[in-house]
Amino acid sequence: MSKTLFDKIWEKHVITGEIGEAQLIYVDLHLIHEVTSPQPFDGLRNTNRRVRRPDLTFATMDHNVSTKDIFNVQDHMSRLQMDTLVKNTKEFGVPLASIGDDKQGIVHVVGPERGLTQPAKLIVCGDSHTATHGAFGAIAFGIGTSEVEHVLATQTIWQVKPKTMGIKVTGKLLKNTYAKDIIMGIIAKYGVSFGVGYAIEFYGETVENLSMEARMTMCNMSIEAGSRTGMVQPDQTTFDYIEGREQAPKDFEAAKNYWLQFYTDDESDFDETLTFDVSNLKPMVTWGTNPGMATPVDQSLPAIKDDNDANANAYEYIGLHPHMKATDINLDYIFIGSCTNSRYEDLEIAANMMKGHHLAPNVTAWIVPGSRAIRNRAIKSGIAKIFEDAGCEWREPGCSACLAMNPDKIPAGKHVASTSNRNFIGRQGAGSRTHLASPAMVAAAGIAGHFVDITVDEFV
Numbered sequence: 001m002s003k004t005l006f007d008k009i010w011e012k013h014v015i016t017g018e019i020g021e022a023q024l025i026y027v028d029l030h031l032i033h034e035v036t037s038p039q040p041f042d043g044l045r046n047t048n049r050r051v052r053r054p055d056l057t058f059a060t061m062d063h064n065v066s067t068k069d070i071f072n073v074q075d076h077m078s079r080l081q082m083d084t085l086v087k088n089t090k091e092f093g094v095p096l097a098s099i100g101d102d103k104q105g106i107v108h109v110v111g112p113e114r115g116l117t118q119p120a121k122l123i124v125c126g127d128s129h130t131a132t133h134g135a136f137g138a139i140a141f142g143i144g145t146s147e148v149e150h151v152l153a154t155q156t157i158w159q160v161k162p163k164t165m166g167i168k169v170t171g172k173l174l175k176n177t178y179a180k181d182i183i184m185g186i187i188a189k190y191g192v193s194f195g196v197g198y199a200i201e202f203y204g205e206t207v208e209n210l211s212m213e214a215r216m217t218m219c220n221m222s223i224e225a226g227s228r229t230g231m232v233q234p235d236q237t238t239f240d241y242i243e244g245r246e247q248a249p250k251d252f253e254a255a256k257n258y259w260l261q262f263y264t265d266d267e268s269d270f271d272e273t274l275t276f277d278v279s280n281l282k283p284m285v286t287w288g289t290n291p292g293m294a295t296p297v298d299q300s301l302p303a304i305k306d307d308n309d310a311n312a313n314a315y316e317y318i319g320l321h322p323h324m325k326a327t328d329i330n331l332d333y334i335f336i337g338s339c340t341n342s343r344y345e346d347l348e349i350a351a352n353m354m355k356g357h358h359l360a361p362n363v364t365a366w367i368v369p370g371s372r373a374i375r376n377r378a379i380k381s382g383i384a385k386i387f388e389d390a391g392c393e394w395r396e397p398g399c400s401a402c403l404a405m406n407p408d409k410i411p412a413g414k415h416v417a418s419t420s421n422r423n424f425i426g427r428q429g430a431g432s433r434t435h436l437a438s439p440a441m442v443a444a445a446g447i448a449g450h451f452v453d454i455t456v457d458e459f460v
């Protein structure tokens with residue numbers, strides 16, 4: 001029978017149960033961070049249970065990290081969550097990449113970087129952006145705190161199989177447009193909930209030509225379309241990325257031959273399909289308070305239809321008005337980081353844009369690598385220096401200003417161009433005004449002090 005990539009991986013993991021009802025499925029990799037793990041470990045302790053497979057579990061610290069002074073965590077709650085993770089992982093024998101450790105970083109950056117994220121695996125984490133790992137042709141989704149406890153104790157999870165949606169991406173990207181623009185373009189077109197109940201597979205020639213970093217950016221934001229799982233079929237690009245990494249399979253040829261079975265047989269196997277052409281896609285920028293409230297940078301902001309229009313509330317919060325040009329959005333901050341866009345390739349793209357320039361007056365810039373390995377590599381290659389010469393602050397790895405759970409908060413009323421994934425009210429600090437965009441766009445905005453169309457001659 002003809003099947004999708006998702007179906008093939010799913011059925012390899014089912015232990016019991018029928019399709020249509022909750023099925024017990026096996027988990028190959030359980031990633032942990034300090035925010036959603038304290039209660040689950042308490043639960044184990046209170047019931048005298050151990051972690052069933054510490055060898056299939058990996059913990060890191062990211063959300064609470066103080067990126068300016070990594071060992072100086074002032075906030076009581078942050079310190080407590082971090083100390084608790086150290087204590088719990090020690091007691092239960094789970095490997096931990098703690099602050100300062102070479103392997104530490106944002107959980108969705110370090111999983112792939114360590115070679116833990118592999119095709120055909122079933123990967124979970126108590127975090128909604130777990131979809132990132134689907135870029136490797138894995139089933140990866142975020143789970144709730146009680147589910148984290150269940151996985152720790154049993155290495156399994158009860159789940160109802162979602163439906164599948166294929167999104168075929170066609171066309172050649174304009175120079176200076178990126179995977180971030182594709183996924184933002186898709187969400188702007190179809191909204192923030194079209195993926196609810198579906199596992200999305202991105203495919204087509206455009207996706208095949210994307211790097212692993214770019215595929216991760218797309219899968220990462222599947223949750224912003226309402227889907228818990230985004231994935232891409234594994235191919236030579238995937239294998240090349242994994243080969244040689246610390247946790248890559250020892251018999252790589254055998255692993256590769258196994259992975260090659262995992263692909264969607266026929267487009268008609270998807271429950272739903274969409275097509276998105278990128279040939280004329282301009283860089284995207286959000287103007288509102290959800291990731292769907294986005295516009296191509298060369299356009300004006302949308303109208304307000306009536307008093308009940310969500311756009312009205314969004315405009316009030318964000319301090320902009322309909323019909324103004326996206327390039328007239330003035331910025332106070334830029335943030336380059338987060339599990340969407342803090343990998344080496346992202347930093348390199350941003351640095352190329354900034355090279356030889358200086359930030360606009362009154363713009364503060366935080367550049368936050370996704371992991372210590374990326375940070376070290378960027379220092380070595382000179383990228384860090386480019387950012388510093390441009391006037392940016394070069395930080396330690398963590399979630400940082402992606403969410404206001406650490407000292408990196410955007411002040412109330414300030415506009416920030418951000419490479420992260422969510423522009424909800426208060427997301428980057430109470431009253432902060434977020435504009436999501438690609439690393440190249442955010443870097444160029446930092447130099448200009450407002451958004452600019454980087455596809456025009458001056459930039460390409």
Ligand SMILES: CC(C)[C@H](C(=O)O)[C@@H](O)C(=O)O
Binds near residue numbers: 035036128129142403
């Ligand atoms: C703190 C965590 C549970 C949360 C998530 O699940 O996504 C965070 O990572 C986020 O991006 O909002």
Ligand code: SF4
Binds near residue numbers: 127421
């Ligand atoms: S970087 Fe942002 S989106 Fe990613 S895990 Fe951290 S807080 Fe969540």
